[in-house]
Amino acid sequence: xxxxxxxxEGLVSMTALVDPAFWSGKRVLLTGHTGFKGAWCALWLHELxxxxxxxxxxxxxxxxxYEIACVNALVKSSIGDIRDLETVRRAVAAAxxxxxxxxxxxxxxxxxxxxPLETLAANIMGTAHVLEALRQAPHLEAALIVTTDKVYxxxxxxxxxxxxxxxxxxxxxxxSKAAAEIVTASYARTxxxxxxxxxxxxxxxxxIGGGDFSQDRIVPDIYRAMRARQPVVLRNPLATRPWQHVLxxxxxxxxxxxxxATGRNPPAALNFGPSGGNAMPVEALVKAMQKALHAPPGWRxxxxxxxxxxxxxxxxxxxARACLGFRDKLTGAKAIAATAEWYLAHARGDDMRAFTLxxxxxxxxx
Numbered sequence: 001x002x003x004x005x006x007x008x009e010g011l012v013s014m015t016a017l018v019d020p021a022f023w024s025g026k027r028v029l030l031t032g033h034t035g036f037k038g039a040w041c042a043l044w045l046h047e048l049x050x051x052x053x054x055x056x057x058x059x060x061x062x063x064x065x066y067e068i069a070c071v072n073a074l075v076k077s078s079i080g081d082i083r084d085l086e087t088v089r090r091a092v093a094a095a096x097x098x099x100x101x102x103x104x105x106x107x108x109x110x111x112x113x114x115x116p117l118e119t120l121a122a123n124i125m126g127t128a129h130v131l132e133a134l135r136q137a138p139h140l141e142a143a144l145i146v147t148t149d150k151v152y153x154x155x156x157x158x159x160x161x162x163x164x165x166x167x168x169x170x171x172x173x174x175x176s177k178a179a180a181e182i183v184t185a186s187y188a189r190t191x192x193x194x195x196x197x198x199x200x201x202x203x204x205x206x207x208i209g210g211g212d213f214s215q216d217r218i219v220p221d222i223y224r225a226m227r228a229r230q231p232v233v234l235r236n237p238l239a240t241r242p243w244q245h246v247l248x249x250x251x252x253x254x255x256x257x258x259x260x261a262t263g264r265n266p267p268a269a270l271n272f273g274p275s276g277g278n279a280m281p282v283e284a285l286v287k288a289m290q291k292a293l294h295a296p297p298g299w300r301x302x303x304x305x306x307x308x309x310x311x312x313x314x315x316x317x318x319x320a321r322a323c324l325g326f327r328d329k330l331t332g333a334k335a336i337a338a339t340a341e342w343y344l345a346h347a348r349g350d351d352m353r354a355f356t357l358x359x360x361x362x363x364x365x366x
Contacts, residue, residue: 065211209246210342273315292340
């Protein structure tokens with residue numbers, strides 16, 4: 001494709017939430033930079049002019065945004081395991097971070113059911129290791145611990161969760177993230193709060209966007225099924241989720257970190273989900289994504305027993321909207337169109353680093 005990548009042109013038109021002047025030259029430690037959200041965040045921080053240090057495991061086998069977009073060339077990357085305290089301490093010492101965005105996690109529900117101890121170790125003790133290492137970070141201005149919309153005790157009533165709702169978790173992934181929040185609150189009260197250092201938790205919704213190739217996530221499953229010319233396999237087609245484009249979610253995280261570091265004193269936990277009415281059933285997302293990808297319609301139900309999943313999940317993000325000005329730019333059909341355009345560009349063989357950076361630039365443009 002000649003010229004400038006199309007990316008998100010025409011899909012976004014709203015004042016930028018993230019302030020480039022704040023991030024320019026900032027030393028940022030980003031854990032989980034080899035993952036889907038982490039790679040998008042690393043690319044965005046590069047666009048903002050931050051000095052980004054990444055700490056994460058090597059990408060999973062197979063395609064990854066980290067490798068496709070050559071993210072390692074744009075950040076100072078350390079490949080290591082947050083389950084090892086000394087590895088984390090070395091990364092913090094090397095980065096000398098002013099801002100920390102902790103995204104590294106074992107983030108797949110089905111994998112957590114199959115490997116609970118791995119999940120608990122990464123998500124609980126990994127978070128504890130990051131917080132422990134940050135106690136010795138003299139230049140730290142703020143730390144944001146990213147968790148999930150699944151931290152809430154979900155009885156299946158279908159109401160949108162508020163930050164004040166009780167934490168819980170039926171599966172090991174959800175429970176591990178709720179526990180990570182309790183650990184974070186403990187460290188904040190015991191160590192960081194008395195020192196005047198803001199530490200907070202961001203609870204993101206179900207994120208979609210180009211460059212996700214994870215197993216057992218709906219959009220990558222749709223794309224793989226399209227390439228294989230097979231129907232996508234669904235576990236729970238009627239389940240509703242707060243689908244949100246990755247750039248909308250990350251804009252909330254970055255704005256939250258800014259607010260923490262600049263003394264605006266936001267709450268210690270905030271939800272980041274789509275605006276009301278943008279949750280939809282899995283089956284509806286599949287149909288819309290297949291249409292946007294020009295893929296044959298259709299799906300089949302997964303065979304055999306499946307791990308328990310909540311039928312309904314929604315977030316109330318009104319608190320983030322009130323205190324940060326957080327809002328969606330890519331809602332509903334726009335999020336689906338932007339996601340599909342990335343995968344279509346990838347299938348064409350486009351330069352996906354250029355395409356992804358252009359998507360970020362388009363998103364940031366007023």
